[in-house]
Amino acid sequence: MSDIRKRVGKNGTTYQVRYADRASKTGYAYKTFDTARAARAFREDAAARAQASSASASSMSVEQAVKEWLDICEKEGLNGRDPVTAYTLENYEYRASFIKGYAWTKELRELTAPDIAEFRSWLLRSDMSRDLAGKVLSSFQSMMKEMTVRGRIPINCAAGISVRSDSRYDEPVTIPTKSEIKALLKAADDLSNAKNQTVAKPWQRYRPMLYLAVDSGMRPQEYLAVARSSLGENGIKVERAIEGDGSRISVTKTPTGRRFIDLTDTTINMVRHYAENIAVLPPTEN
Incomplete structure (x- = not known):
């Protein structure tokens, strides 16, 4: 939300626009104009940009995000790395089928940590192995991280939610003498x-x-x-x-x-x- 404040000082009358800014410590930033008309134009333009950005981000579904992530893996590579091999891409597509098979009730931008925890529970209670559940969730984490970096979502709400690979049943590796x-x-x-x-x-x-x-x-x-x-x-x-x-x-x-x-x-x-x-x-x- 933004507003306009009229200021009267030694240099005459100016108009200050206060608008939301996530980069600021207070959550707001300020810009000063000589005329009320210019201040109103800036406020309306800023509101339009924010609305368009919000609409664009909120309209992306999980399935659309997964599709974009796979395309990046194949043609660009994640985080500056080389594109994945055909075999790795096939594995990613297999894991993606489980992500897309889940009944997501929210758009990507609306997801919260509890939603990701519910998805993890669904994976662990299904017929797949715990190891595969961990790999599927790992791919989901990678997708969310990439969408955050590219500005599709403001934060990665999946961070820190994983399937631990260690188990009380794991046997230590015995190296031959x-x-x-x-x-x-x-x-x-x-x-x-x-x-x-x-x-x-x-x-x-x-x-x-x-x-x-x-x-x-x-x-x-x-x-x-x-x-x-x-x-x-x-x-x-x-x-x-x-x-x-x-x-x-x-x-x-x-x-x-x-x-x-x-x-x-x-x-x-x-x-x-x-x-x-x-x-x-x-x-x-x-």
């Missing part, structure tokens, strides 16, 4: 050199992968997608990875995933021997 890893590699050596060729042939493929995993620390989706051309004199270049559904080879998940890893002579010679003598390569592989 050095002696256990040595025993694993020795078993791979023995099996790949077994007299029984039915046993030896598959282990001649598994053995280089085990050595490469142990020596490099690469993820399975990375060492399974290594190209022959990535093998160097002293190590290996990580440039690509298998996407989560296993259907295609793509780039690494992040740019920092592209790296060079030094390998021991034993591992690099074993992997090269496999690539040149055992692996079946398509005609286009280099």
Whole structure:
């Protein structure tokens, strides 16, 4: 709400407009004009802008916001990052189907924290797993954050509302000891050199992968997608990875995933021997 105040001072009569301003500590800002006509024009223009802005923001539904968020993920990327891969987008669309499937009774701008808590309850009481419920809510959080940054809503009322991933039933991860890893590699050596060729042939493929995993620390989706051309004199270049559904080879998940890893002579010679003598390569592989 705004009003006009007439001021009389040494320099004559002026007209001060007081109008709402969220950036101000008091919630109001002031602008002075020489004539009442100019002050009224400013007040009417400010009111029209505020009304148009409010109408535009309040008219966006949750479904429309989700659609815009998915479009941003695919074509721009969130928060300055690269656009998501086709596999990630497919996952986001799957999670979005649950968000759009909920019976939202309010427009996006009208949502409050209790509304988001009710949505979380609906997710947790449905047939989906707790892990999936957490991922759906995480995507909803991402959407709300993006809509806030782009000015679709004034505040993110979903902030702080999540599904905790930790559980009393979680078992701690047990990392193999050095002696256990040595025993694993020795078993791979023995099996790949077994007299029984039915046993030896598959282990001649598994053995280089085990050595490469142990020596490099690469993820399975990375060492399974290594190209022959990535093998160097002293190590290996990580440039690509298998996407989560296993259907295609793509780039690494992040740019920092592209790296060079030094390998021991034993591992690099074993992997090269496999690539040149055992692996079946398509005609286009280099």
